[in-house]
Amino acid sequence: MSEHHNVYNQSLDKNQANFTALTPLTFLERSAKVYPERIATVHGAVRRTWAETYQRCCKLASALKQRGIGQGDTVSIIAPNLPEHFEAHFGVPMSGAILNSINTRLDSEAIAFVLQHAESKVLITEREFSAVVKKALKMIGKKILVIDIDDPSYEEGELVGDLTYDAFLNEGDSAFTGLMPEDEWDAITLNYTSGTTGDPKGVVYHHRGAYLNAVSNIVSWDMGQHPVYLWTLPMFHCNGWCFPWSIAAASGTSVSLRHVRADKIFEEIKEQKVNHFCGAPIVLNMLNSAPEEMKSGIDHQVKVMTAGAAPPASVIQGMEDLGFKVTHVYGLTETYGPSVVCAWHEEWDAYDDEKKSRLKSRQGVRAPMLDGLMVADPDTLEPVPQDGETIGEIFMQGNLVMKGYLKNPSTTDDAFSGGWFHSGDLAVWHTDGYIEIKDRSKDVIISGGENISSIEVEDVLYRHPKIQDAAVVARPDEKWGETPCAFITTTEGETVTEAEIIEFCRANMAHFKTPRRVVVGDLPKTSTGKIQKFVLRQTAKELD
Known part of the structure; x- marks a missing residue:
């Protein structure tokens, strides 16, 4: 077809008025403008509104920029699920830098490996991890800027940094509004896989994927407006499955939780009227086994998103008996956390509890913003029959797949060979198109x-x-x-x-x-x- 026939390409170009790079940073700014007085974050006695949270993120971005941190630089953080950790998900990328949230259970050797591999220029840390961080900093052999979160509610450990987080914010200019990415393909965060075999790999997320998965979470979990979200899931894990950005998009409330303990979780659910939280099946099991008096007194619906090892049907059943509504999701660090969801069909409500739990324990179908999902032969990429019996590997495709592995081109190429992301998880494909994991290839x-x-x-x-x-x-x-x-x-x-x-x-x-x-x-x-x-x-x- 000759070019002149396509009138839709004539004088209809992208411009500032009609095109913006997708980034979850816009969610924060909107919540601050639309709901300035709503509580954005709760931590012990601390309450901050969306306007205050936005201002703190702007100051963090400005302070980093004034210290010469920007495009292509890595800022690492190792901290519990605190308001400062939440703010870093916005403030760091607003300076143009990339946020690297480090697994808090790593030993000093592994932390040193991450800081070196990521070429971190700054480390934000917290007293709880001072001993292990101090040792890691000695091992990296170069001076980086270390900032301490000084949480008054935690008295152990010591301050190991150059200055406190609040003092650092005071260096920033609250009039600074942050830098938006020029290209939505720009990196926003770096997450290291847990490295059960050899060194961990650095998974790079882009602004577009973070934006889309944040929205995908809201749609697939029916979060609506103003959810109250409890941080039982670590923020270092796939950036908290993108929920810092989801909470900002839905103008919700982020409720901090330093340690995952049953008594504290039930207490926060009752006091803060928490209605959403995420956790591995092991966390749900812990809640199921809590004493009856701890569990009683919840009179609102709580939605739970679970993933990790496939949750046994009995664990799901236990949670539903408590009146919690369980949504089962599946994904990997490489897919921004949850990219597959066990989407529920209303007609399944008629089934008995056992059958319902069994259906819920399947990993499911692609989440709203994932483009491709299949179970296929790992070598030929030929899809397996949807018979619920033939085992193949799970493959994904689309915007919810990482940019690739940092400084690791051969592993990146292998992961994407044939135009699909190779998960390494083995599953069957049911007649209704739902996938069910049977094992990691190495666990069969x-x-x-x-x-x-x-x-x-x-x-x-x-x-x-x-x-x-x-x-x-x-x-x-x-x-x-x-x-x-x-x-x-x-x-x-x-x-x-x-x-x-x-x-x-x-x-x-x-x-x-x-x-x-x-x-x-x-x-x-x-x-x-x-x-x-x-x-x-x-x-x-x-x-x-």
Whole structure:
């Protein structure tokens, strides 16, 4: 077709009036203008409005800029879920810099690795992590600007920085309105994967993806206007699944939580009328097992978003019995957190509780802003049949996929080969198009040539009334190659024997899937509450 026929390309160019780069930074500015007096953040006795929060973010951006920090520079933060951590999600990118929120459970070697790999120019830190941070700073061998959050409600640890966060804000100009990205493809944040194998990889997010996933969260979770959100999920984890930006877009309230404890969570839900929070199944389990008097007295609906290991149906059931509404999501650091959601159909309400929980425990379909999702053969990228049985790898495509891995072109190319992002998670595809994870490719147990899904065995274990946490890994076996080995934690005050659990499994699943060994004790967990299976695999190997 000749060019002149396409009148839609004639004198209809992008300009300042009709095109803006997408960035979640605009959400903050809007909330400050539209709802200046609404409470944006709650932390202990501290209450700040959206107008005040916006002004603090502008001052943070200005202070960074005056110190020569800007485009392409990394500002790291290692802190609990405090208002300052929330502000950094806006103030740092408003200076043109990239925010790198560091996992608070890392040791000093790992923190030093991140600071060096990210080439951080500034580190914002907090007393709780002073010992480990002090050691990490000695290891990096160069001087960077260190800023201390001095939270009066926390008295342990020490200040290790050049100045406090509040003193730093005072260097800034409150009239500064922040820099918006020229290109929405510009980096906004850097998140390191938990690095269960080798060094962690630096995942780079762009402004466009952060904007779209923040909105996707609101739509898929029906957040509406002014949600009250409790920070049970760490802000360092995929930037809190993009929720700092979602809260700003919905002009909600961000309720800080330093430590994830059942008593504190129930207290905040009742006092602040919290109606949204996120957490791994392990957090939900902890809430389920709390004493009855702690759980009573909630008279409003609370929505819970869960992800991580696939939540056992029994855990979802327990939360729903408390009157909490559970939405199951799935994603990776590489997909801005939740990019797949178990979208609910009203006709499913008619099913019995067991069936409903089973449907809810599937990972689901693509979230509103994800463009492509499939389960396919990892080598040919040929989609598997939607029969609920054929296992393939989960692939994603679209705006909710990272820019790539920082300074790691070959790993980036591998992750994107064939035009899809390779998740490394194995799943089946159901007839209704919903995906259900069967395992990480490295967690499948191959026993006598048969594939055993560790998730399936864990699901059965979670049905045992005395089991609180369960994890199943492969244990090397001369005859079978591998056999399932279960690690369990009992609910408080209960005891079980290995024989009793094996008997229970034999009665509830195929014999070849039944764990040959059961170990009772505490389970090693990552900072985000995921059970560290690589530690357990080693332990299983060493069992006599």
